[in-house]
Amino acid sequence: METESDVEVGLWDAELESLLQRVGGRFGRVEPRRRMRDYVRGLLGPVGRKNSWQIAEYAGHGTPHGLQRLLSWCQWDPDRIRDDLQDYVAERLGQPGGVLIVDDTGFLKKGTVSAGVQRQYSGTAGRTENCQIGVFAAYASARGRALVDRELYLPKSWTEDPDRCRAARIPEEKSFATKPELARVMVQRALDSALPVTWVTADAAYGQEWHFRRMLEEAGVGYVLAVPKSQQVKSPAGSWRIDHVLTGAPPDAGERISCGDGAKGPRVYDWAAAKLPTVDGSDPAHCRWVLARRSLARPDEVAYYLAFAPADTVVTELVRVAGARWAIEECFQAAKNECGLDQYEVRRYVGWYRHITLAMLAHAFLAAMTAHALERGAGETVRPASFPSPWQKSGGSWTLPVPPRPGMGHPRTGSTGPIGADAIRPSPATATTSAARTPIG
Incomplete structure (x- = not known):
């Protein structure tokens, strides 16, 4: 039996x-x-x-x-396997509202002959190491998450040395490409695939790149991208640093929201959002926003985002997308620990792509089976909770003014930090309605 x-x-x-x-x-x-x-x-x-x-x-x-x-040496194309992988993930994990996440990870190496290896900063190690860097895309939905694309970053020390490239069997047509340029190629492939991509998110290394954001806007794809605090935000009246845009926000212009569950429970932060004025020629059906995320444990720690989304998007949806970026870190950890993503011993260019692609395939299988088990055993997936907020606008959106240029007399009342120490600190005692219903602007 x-x-x-x-x-x-x-x-x-x-x-x-x-x-x-x-x-x-x-x-x-x-x-x-x-x-x-x-x-x-x-x-x-x-x-x-x-x-x-x-x-x-x-x-x-x-x-x-x-x-x-x-x-x-065998004749087979790992890019065809990648295409099959994307179709598989679309079938097993695809859902409306799905998020494509871009990030890179390092592979520590000894020696100088592995394709693309050099001493370079590795976010994985948190320091400069002798390593290869892979740029990856992951797909995440309420059903699960999996890696769906990859590109090996080739530094100029490689692309400008034909003999070295020949020894590693790097195709002659390969030229230098920055990591954001590699990311744009992968995002376009994902958009051309069966993956139901509604959003794209990435860290500041990619979010600060204008061409990356422009490509997404032209494709009509929403994004929530981290940017440095020095990022310039443009409007018809001029441009400002993003950490100055929300300086004049009222004390209650914020929401305390979970952007997803972490190892220690919900990742709860204080968030503020402001709609940017429309620039001539912009799509009227979409808007650009700036977002600020303040840590509860370390109030001086503020992260900034640029967002592009349909005009009726609610704040909790933007926060959900921003929080989805952690999914690719979880994918890296699982693929390395469970599927040997980083345990290869190949040196040639094609060998890297073949091992990495098969490891991604194995990881996608685990993700699909996990999703299947959860759906069989747990029924509906519980969405992350949204914490009540005091700032609600019935029948309208909250729009914060873009600060004027220095010297134009913009009031800075209540501002004691990059966005004001109290700018996104809600007062739970006055909160009575659900933040999930609040349109943001």
Whole structure:
């Protein structure tokens, strides 16, 4: 008699087999197709370090040479697997309101011959290290999150050295591209795919790039992008630093909202938002906003965002999108810990893409099965709570004035910090209605 556990294992086996058959058509020969299957199963299996040697041993191969050939020499295109992966994620995790998240992560390396390696800052390590940098895109919805695209960053020390590129089998047509330029390529691919992308979010390294924001606006895609406090905000009357825009906000111009659950519970911050005046030629159906997020534990710690969204967007939706950025960090952690994303021992350019893509495929499978288990066991997903706020405007939007240029006599009453120490501190005692119904402007 089958137990519930047996049924669950059967479901997992059937889903994995279906996924492997789906991508198996990208291999023209039986041998590399079988090795791909063994490699993915090894990435998902109880293997100490998920490189060719240990995966080969787990799969029962006599030597690692076959798996090494899979990553280095066999004829197959990892970009086709990426396309299949995006279709799979769209089917298993796709929902209206889905968010595409862009970020990069570092892969620490020894030596100087791995494609793209050099001493450079790694956010993963929090310091300058000898490493490779990968720029990634993840998709997140209420059903789950998974990595869906990747590009290897090639510093100028590589792209300006043809001999070095030849040795690492980097295609001759590859030229230098900044990380935001790589991000734009991946975002466009996602928009052209089956993924239901409604929003894009990223940290300040990408949010401060004008071409990145412009591309999204021209595509009609909403965004909530972190920017540095020195970011210039433009209007018909001029431009100002973003940390000055909300300086004159009234004391109650804020909301205390959770932007999602973290390891220690809801991530609750004080938020303020202001609609920017319309610039000639702007889409009247969409508006631009500035947002400020203040830490409750460290009130001097304020983060800033630029947003572009439909005019009737509510503050909690913008906050939800801003909070979705943590999803890609969770993807990195899970893909590295569970699927060996960072445990490769390949040096050539194509080897990096092949290992990373198969590790992403394994991670997407885990994400899909987690979503399936949650839906079977928990029913409806509970949305993050929104904390009541005292500032509500019935029948209208809250719009904060853009500060004038220095010397024009803008009042700074009550301002003791970048957005005023009290600018986004709500008074819970006076809150009576749900912030989720408040349109922001």
